[in-house]
Amino acid sequence: MWKGTSVAGNSDLLTCYLANRGDLLKYAAGITGDYVHAEDLLQEVWIRCQSSEKPEKPLHFLYRVVRNLAVDKYRAQGRERQCFVQTDDSTIDSVPAPTADAETNMSGRQELAVVMAALDGLPEKTKRAVLLCRFEGWKLREIAIELDIPIGSVHRMIAQGLEHCRKHLYSSE
Template sequence: MDTLQVFLAAQADLLRYAARITGDPAEAEDVVQDAWLRFRATASARILEEPNGYLFRIVHNLALDRQRRQGRENRVFVGGATVATELVPSDQPSQQARAEAKDELAMLHKALAKLPVRTRRAFEMYRFEDMKLVEIASELGVSKSLVSEMVIEAVEFCKKALRRRH
């Protein structure tokens, strides 16, 4: 028996059959290719009474196996993804944490408003505008060491304001 002739004669029918089961022509081609490899290995090891029927049975089993595996994968990776993402804790702060942060920010604004203008400005340039102490000193017309002292004073003042709250 020439296994290649049997396979080639049935190939178009096998593709249609596999496509009906899998619902995907590309998947059907893979099934038929796998079926050919199994059919050839089996036919070389023993004589087949019904080679055509045996070939269709191989396609049927492979197509069903792939369909089942795809269903399991979809349940685990697609359907399970929704469940899994719901179990992951949010990285967003809680309502309470937001309210506390808002209160702290308001206290910091009040504390900064109480600082002398030049000290507050030195702190803002250093912290919010990312300027270097030398640049701030040049901008304010003072020494670098004085700017350093002003920034430290502002930081300490803000820390004390927050501690008084707690």
């Protein structure tokens, strides 16, 4: 005989859920084939049970909800498998990356040359701050430590440097 089958009500449902959680987890894992997915499923079971009517047989109700959710998830995964192709890394590596046409490449190189020339016209610390931030992806805090200046100064230098580059870029068009 299962524990907690004689009492009805949501507080009783919680008591039943907590008392039988281990067994419900094993049941869910048996259906899903994975304890991680079973844990997720049990969390969803409890969320669903919060808004349900007071069942006459709480444990039977919980097992039915576990089964129904597991079946729903299995069906959803089947639909996903139909929509998405499973591949290995070698297949992905064989797909060519999108490339720009020659005109776009030339335009990009010209813009980069203008920006680099504009950077050469900046004070050395400002140039270094812009390069570290925009080309190397450093955080302002890291740049401040590297240049031994306050973060506010780094922020101001980068803003001024970018504005200087922007002006050069748009004046060259």
